[in-house]
Amino acid sequence: MNAPNLRLGDLQLRILEILWDRTEASVADVHAVLKPERELAYTTVATMLRKMEARELVGHREEGRTFLYRALVQADAVTRSAGEHFVGRLFEGSLADAVSHLLTTREVSRTELDQIEKLIREAKRRAK
Amino acid sequence: MNAPNLRLGDLQLRILEILWDRTEASVADVHAVLKPERELAYTTVATMLRKMEARELVGHREEGRTFLYRALVQADAVTRSAGEHFVGRLFEGSLADAVSHLLTTREVSRTELDQIEKLIREAKRRAK
DNA sequence: GCCACACTACTACCGCAGTAGTATTACCAC
DNA sequence: GTGGTAATACTACTGCGGTAGTAGTGTGGC
Structure with a gap:
């Protein structure tokens, strides 16, 4: 099982959380959710999603002209990996x-x- | 209190651990400790320490021609910051x-x- | 006095997160 | 059918961790 590299940045994690919440989301959706908390350009979100797709963190299907993204990694896997790193790295396990x-x-x-x-x-x- | 940014990479954390252990250490010391676990060039360690000094994670005094580095951040502060990030970011606190x-x-x-x-x-x- | 060595300084490069501008394209309204 | 809009594609740049080579320089040994 190729667990894609799970070291995530804050924005990436935030985006994944949004996708976990709603299963599928367009760039516009993600951008809208992010809007109140951080003022990001629409294209920033789009770029991030494309980069995340390259890392197989998310996938997409096309609905007309719009990409609908979904998470390819489970919340579980991410938190487990983070937990392992946290306990393992800072408290010797x-x-x-x-x-x-x-x-x-x-x-x-x-x-x-x-x-x-x-x-x-x-x-x-x-x-x- | 200007807590210097505490998001640390793995090597940086490892170096800090070494400095916490022995209060003061030269580049050669740190390099020697690291030697068995990762094969790093001497200059890599030196560069990292200089970068960490720029971020005020470590400081140094000169003993002859040799720099003796010491940690400027407490282990406590680092683990706390990591814990906060872990709990806060992944489990909503x-x-x-x-x-x-x-x-x-x-x-x-x-x-x-x-x-x-x-x-x-x-x-x-x-x-x- | 000179050489080798041990240090630090400087520079450079990769990968990746984050950020965003510009270009292109397809579609809808009228 | 033409123009505006909304979408993706491409490109670029910053910052930083990590990695390391090369240059410069002081010191001790002989």
């Missing part, structure tokens, strides 16, 4: 270290702590 | 989502689960 660091350097709400606790219990149940 | 994802897409040992559980309990105690 120790998930506990990574979580520890996240817990101590961020504000974490009681609710989140409860949620995570539950996740751990579930993981244990699955493992055992 | 939800630490629980991030941890959940890490737990389900990786092999996690019993021991690690126990460790994390303990961390959660501690965090709760601190919070309350």
